[in-house]
Amino acid sequence: MARKFSERGDIVPVLAEIFREHGFAGASLSEITRRTGLGKGSLYHFFPGGKDEMGQAVLDDVANWFELNVFKPLRESEDPAAGIDHMFRATVRFFNSGRRICLVGSFALDDTRDRFATAIHGYFAAWVVALEAALRRGGFDGRRARDTAEDVVAGIQGALVFARSQDDPRLFTRAVRRLQQMTAPA
Amino acid sequence: MARKFSERGDIVPVLAEIFREHGFAGASLSEITRRTGLGKGSLYHFFPGGKDEMGQAVLDDVANWFELNVFKPLRESEDPAAGIDHMFRATVRFFNSGRRICLVGSFALDDTRDRFATAIHGYFAAWVVALEAALRRGGFDGRRARDTAEDVVAGIQGALVFARSQDDPRLFTRAVRRLQQMTAPA
DNA sequence: GTATTGTTGTACCGAACGGTACAACTAAAG
DNA sequence: CTTTAGTTGTACCGTTCGGTACAACAATAC
Numbered sequence: 001m002a003r004k005f006s007e008r009g010d011i012v013p014v015l016a017e018i019f020r021e022h023g024f025a026g027a028s029l030s031e032i033t034r035r036t037g038l039g040k041g042s043l044y045h046f047f048p049g050g051k052d053e054m055g056q057a058v059l060d061d062v063a064n065w066f067e068l069n070v071f072k073p074l075r076e077s078e079d080p081a082a083g084i085d086h087m088f089r090a091t092v093r094f095f096n097s098g099r100r101i102c103l104v105g106s107f108a109l110d111d112t113r114d115r116f117a118t119a120i121h122g123y124f125a126a127w128v129v130a131l132e133a134a135l136r137r138g139g140f141d142g143r144r145a146r147d148t149a150e151d152v153v154a155g156i157q158g159a160l161v162f163a164r165s166q167d168d169p170r171l172f173t174r175a176v177r178r179l180q181q182m183t184a185p186a
Numbered sequence: 187m188a189r190k191f192s193e194r195g196d197i198v199p200v201l202a203e204i205f206r207e208h209g210f211a212g213a214s215l216s217e218i219t220r221r222t223g224l225g226k227g228s229l230y231h232f233f234p235g236g237k238d239e240m241g242q243a244v245l246d247d248v249a250n251w252f253e254l255n256v257f258k259p260l261r262e263s264e265d266p267a268a269g270i271d272h273m274f275r276a277t278v279r280f281f282n283s284g285r286r287i288c289l290v291g292s293f294a295l296d297d298t299r300d301r302f303a304t305a306i307h308g309y310f311a312a313w314v315v316a317l318e319a320a321l322r323r324g325g326f327d328g329r330r331a332r333d334t335a336e337d338v339v340a341g342i343q344g345a346l347v348f349a350r351s352q353d354d355p356r357l358f359t360r361a362v363r364r365l366q367q368m369t370a371p372a
Numbered sequence: 373g374t375a376t377t378g379t380t381g382t383a384c385c386g387a388a389c390g391g392t393a394c395a396a397c398t399a400a401a402g
Numbered sequence: 403c404t405t406t407a408g409t410t411g412t413a414c415c416g417t418t419c420g421g422t423a424c425a426a427c428a429a430t431a432c
Contacts, residue, residue, distance in 0.1 A: 006409080023296035025212035029390060039411050040391080046409095050391065106295040108351040109287050110209035117353075124351045147364060150348065151341070154361055158344025162336065165294040165310045167303075175340055178333060192379080215420060225381050226421080232379095236421065 008046050008057065011036050016058045020103050024055055024112040052115060055107070059119040062103060065094070066127065074130040080138040081185070087131065088180050091156060098163040098172025105157050127153050131183075139185050148182055155179045194232050194243065197222050202244045206289050210241055210298040238301060241293070245305040248289060251280070252313065260316040266324040267371070273317065274366050277342060284349040284358025291343050313339050317369075325371050334368055341365045 014036050018027045029051070033039060047053040069090045077083030095102065104123045107116055132149035140148060159175035200222050204213045215237070219225060233239040255276045263269030281288065290309045293302055318335035326334060345361035 021297055023209055023211055023298075025209055026296055026298075028388075030388075038409095041394090041410050041412080044391075101295050104351070105347045108347055109292040109295065110212055111207055112209075112212075113350065120351050121353070124348055147360075150357065150361060151364060154344035154348040154357075155337070155341055156344065157347045158340035158342065161291045161294055161343045161347070162310055162340040164299065165290070165306050167307070171336065171340075174333075175336060178337060214418080216418075227380050227382080227424090230421075 006038060006042060006046070011038065011046060012057050012061045015054050016061065016103060019055065019058055020101055020106065023106055023110070024051075025110065027051070055112075055116060056119065058103065059107070059116055059123070063119065063123055063126075066123065069094070071126055071130040074134045077134070080134040083134050084131070084138070084183050085180075087134075088176060092173060092176055095156075095160060095172065096169075098160065098169030101164055102157060102160050105160065124153060135183060138183075152179045152182065192224060192228065192232070197224065197232060198243050198247045201240050202247065202289055205241065205244055206287055206292065209292055209296070210237075210301075211296065213237070241298075241302060242305065244289065245293070245302055245309070249305065249309055249312075252309065255280070257312055257316040260320045263320070266320040269320050270317070270324070270369050271366075273320075274362060278359060278362055281342075281346060281358065282355075284346065284355030287350055288343060288346050291346065310339060321369060324369075338365045338368060 015032065018032055018035055022028075022031065029040065029043070032054070033043060036043070044050065047057065049056075070087050073086045073090075074083045077086065092098075094100075104120055107113060108120050108124075113120055128146075128149045131152060132145045135145035135148055136142065155175065156179065159172045159179075162175070163169055163172035201218065204218055204221055208214075208217065215226065215229070218240070219229060222229070230236065233243065235242075256273050259272045259276075260269045263272065278284075280286075290306055293299060294306050294310075299306055314332075314335045317338060318331045321331040321334055322328065341361065342365065345358045345365075348361070349355050349358035
């Protein structure tokens with residue numbers, strides 16, 4: 001076997017950052033080759049499906065991260081409040097305290113959504129379901145658990161957009177703190 | 187004077203819809219000529235600055251609509267609660283009950299934001315300021331008025347993204363109803 | 373009628389797009 | 403050293419991109 005010069009795993013985070021900055025449609029192959037340092041040859045060697053496969057790989061990577069660092073703790077933490085607390089801290093960390101936007105959310109807005117519909121749908125759905133279950137275990141009744149979970153997940157998205165529009169990450173962290181209060185047992 | 191065959195005012199709403207569907211980067215001139223029915227000649231006659239000027243015109247149009255239908259009622263309504271109620275109804279109408287995404291929000295996410303920074307910043311800032319003032323007139327103290335205004339504006343954005351990700355507009359309308367409850371006097 | 377002004381379609385530009393083909397190379401296995 | 407599989411750079415493909423030039427047109431003013 002020949003030695004691997006690069007690996008998909010090394011490239012995906014770079015791709016993610018590019019898609020975050022330019023959106024899926026706006027991310028050109030020339031920008032991708034420049035930032036990854038890989039020629040088209042290598043790029044299409046790792047992603048024979050081209051840009052679409054890169055987008056899918058990035059979404060999968062994000063999904064894995066959240067599954068491991070957010071959904072699973074939410075599901076398996078013995079103390080549901082601890083799981084929720086963990087979620088908020090991981091989320092703030094992931095979005096770099098509001099300086100980073102949500103790739104899935106950005107893909108969800110324009111017609112990019114059609115190509116990645118299941119991944120985008122699944123990401124938000126899994127988040128809401130996991131949070132809803134934790135809230136319910138923490139004493140919220142069914143209706144309120146569901147509503148609060150939706151409000152928190154959507155609220156995080158909105159706060160990212162808002163903070164970015166004002167070029168002020170603190171708007172995100174402050175909003176998250178208030179969302180966290182919504183999850184405290186009444 | 188020669189007769190006007192078309193007017194900027196007739197074209198802008200079509201442009202808005204195209205930008206909503208494809209994003210700014212993803213909206214191609216060929217799609218624009220197709221949907222507007224105008225050749226490049228006419229297009230560049232009305233928008234000598236090209237796509238950038240089209241984007242600016244669309245943002246201005248949205249800003250005007252919100253100024254007239256949301257911010258002004260919020261500011262001038264004698265009963266602040268009535269102004270806020272008006273805001274929510276106008277907002278739901280504007281976003282077609284969750285079937286339409288927010289153009290400004292979509293522009294805010296990728297590097298399109300850099301070109302239209304002031305317009306995007308101004309849109310959200312004006313909204314928060316107007317809502318905050320109304321809440322304060324309605325009895326909210328300063329801190330709580332500001333926080334609630336931010337939560338509502340960001341919450342609407344997030345609900346639009348979330349609803350679209352799940353392809354379920356009702357997620358938007360339900361979220362808005364809950365946001366509206368947050369604005370009810372304690 | 374003619375002149376004027378505003379509007380339009382078409383042909384065209386160079387550049388960049390996403391994607392393909394393939395020969396050259398690297399490094400480990402034998 | 404030779405083989406073999408994995409990786410890379412480069413040249414190239416047809417298409418589409420945003421944008422320009424301009425002649426032809428329509429409608430009003432005179």
